[in-house]
Amino acid sequence: MIVPRLIERKRNGRALTRDELRELVLAYSRGEVPDYQMAAFLMAVYFKGLDRDEMTTLMEAMLASGSHLDFSHLQIARVDKHSMGGVGDKTSLVLAPLIASLGIAVPMISGRGLGHTGGTLDKLEAIPGFRTQMTMAETTRQVEDIGCALVGQTAELVPADKKMYALRDTTATVEVIPLIAASIMSKKLAESLTGLVLDIKCGSGSFLPETEKGLELAKAMIQLGESHGCPVVALMTAMDRPLGHACGNALETKEAIDMLHGGGPPDFVEVTFALGAEMLLLSGVCRSMEEAHSEMRRAIAGGQAAEKFEEIIAAQGGDSGVVSDTSRLPQAACEGVYEAPADGFITRVEPRAIGHGIIALGGGRLTMEDTVDPSVGFVITVKPGDKVAKGQPIATVYARRKSALEIGRRTLQAAIAVGDAPAEGCALISHRVTASGVENFTAHG
Ligand code: URA
Numbered sequence: 001m002i003v004p005r006l007i008e009r010k011r012n013g014r015a016l017t018r019d020e021l022r023e024l025v026l027a028y029s030r031g032e033v034p035d036y037q038m039a040a041f042l043m044a045v046y047f048k049g050l051d052r053d054e055m056t057t058l059m060e061a062m063l064a065s066g067s068h069l070d071f072s073h074l075q076i077a078r079v080d081k082h083s084m085g086g087v088g089d090k091t092s093l094v095l096a097p098l099i100a101s102l103g104i105a106v107p108m109i110s111g112r113g114l115g116h117t118g119g120t121l122d123k124l125e126a127i128p129g130f131r132t133q134m135t136m137a138e139t140t141r142q143v144e145d146i147g148c149a150l151v152g153q154t155a156e157l158v159p160a161d162k163k164m165y166a167l168r169d170t171t172a173t174v175e176v177i178p179l180i181a182a183s184i185m186s187k188k189l190a191e192s193l194t195g196l197v198l199d200i201k202c203g204s205g206s207f208l209p210e211t212e213k214g215l216e217l218a219k220a221m222i223q224l225g226e227s228h229g230c231p232v233v234a235l236m237t238a239m240d241r242p243l244g245h246a247c248g249n250a251l252e253t254k255e256a257i258d259m260l261h262g263g264g265p266p267d268f269v270e271v272t273f274a275l276g277a278e279m280l281l282l283s284g285v286c287r288s289m290e291e292a293h294s295e296m297r298r299a300i301a302g303g304q305a306a307e308k309f310e311e312i313i314a315a316q317g318g319d320s321g322v323v324s325d326t327s328r329l330p331q332a333a334c335e336g337v338y339e340a341p342a343d344g345f346i347t348r349v350e351p352r353a354i355g356h357g358i359i360a361l362g363g364g365r366l367t368m369e370d371t372v373d374p375s376v377g378f379v380i381t382v383k384p385g386d387k388v389a390k391g392q393p394i395a396t397v398y399a400r401r402k403s404a405l406e407i408g409r410r411t412l413q414a415a416i417a418v419g420d421a422p423a424e425g426c427a428l429i430s431h432r433v434t435a436s437g438v439e440n441f442t443a444h445g
Contacts, residue, residue, distance in 0.1 A: 248377015
């Protein structure tokens with residue numbers, strides 16, 4: 001294999017053969033192709049794209065670069081949910097225990113927050129003692145024992161993706177649909193799933209803000225899943241404002257626990273239930289949306305979902321007492337109330353500004369090496385369209401020090417706009433995408 005010839009061919013807009021692409025990816029994973037050549041190749045892909053066969057080959061080569069979880073011996077459905085990330089998105093913390101409490105295996109491999117977006121692992125690690133780095137053998141055993149594990153990617157699982165994603169992150173080559181689709185689907189198919197639900201975010205806080213691009217990504221991922229016997233359903237959901245009220249790791253964990261006890265802000269509950277219903281339909285445990293919604297409500301009202309979360313936390317070394325007493329989560333030293341600056345309607349709650357504000361408070365990361373303070377963040381109780389009166393409390397800043405409250409206040413001032421009339425935003429859930437096509441979303445439950 002002569003790597004410069006492959007780079008040149010892609011640069012000139014031509015396709016690589018299956019064998020060429022597979023060998024390039026596997027050789028890079030083994031350390032036989034230097035970063036500078038792979039970076040040049042990825043930039044050529046950024047401009048010239050990959051066709052369908054190349055995207056499938058890339059994903060298969062990534063899968064072949066490491067080991068897989070193997071649950072083929074389990075006689076139950078194995079379903080996961082993947083979100084494209086955003087601000088305030090804590091649905092995984094509810095869905096994993098909720099769906100597992102209904103008898104479905106949920107082997108959930110998640111990521112950390114980076115830039116303005118949060119990450120499930122950071123929210124879980126807000127729970128004292130919770131361990132997210134587990135071996136593949138430990139993860140397999142826990143899924144066999146209690147039906148769910150909430151863990152980070154290991155060195156053995158899809159190492160080619162780990163290396164390529166880190167390189168893409170530093171060479172401005174992340175936002176390429178076939179690369180994103182192959183990257184995510186390689187990790188999801190390595191979980192030995194029988195079904196996958198995608199939460200594709202649209203709007204200013206998403207890293208693919210336009211709905212058309214989100215739909216394209218959904219279709220690419222659905223095609224990759226179907227080609228490997230894993231049915232995939234995608235919902236397009238709004239990320240032009242944070243999801244729910246809490247933004248910041250421990251605050252979000254608390255809000256997720258509130259929902260497991262039957263509470264939670266309406267938008268967070270609606271998106272979580274919509275994704276959960278798709279998981280239950282894919283698993284075959286429920287036959288209709290109505291049945292799926294009523295099963296989830298029953299598992300929450302009966303306490304099984306909260307108990308399953310306690311079981312998962314205890315199995316992963318954490319303080320399961322947080323589920324009945326959220327004051328055991330890390331608490332910020334200082335709080336400051338933020339009031340509406342004028343009478344009118346909320347026209348904007350900009351998620352990127354809130355995400356960057358969390359970083360400024362010490363609760364997020366700019367590089368993977370940064371450490372996070374789980375206690376800090378915001379609780380924002382208004383949404384675009386809400387009517388407010390000047391001086392009405394609309395948010396709270398949680399900070400380590402009194403001096404940082406001012407950073408939080410300035411963030412909210414920049415992120416939240418009040419105008420004379422309500423503004424149009426993204427629909428909370430706009431589309432449902434399956435292998436059969438795209439439909440407008442219909443609410444149930
Ligand atoms: N998340 C991933 O895991 N991979 C991508 O390419 C983008 C987001």
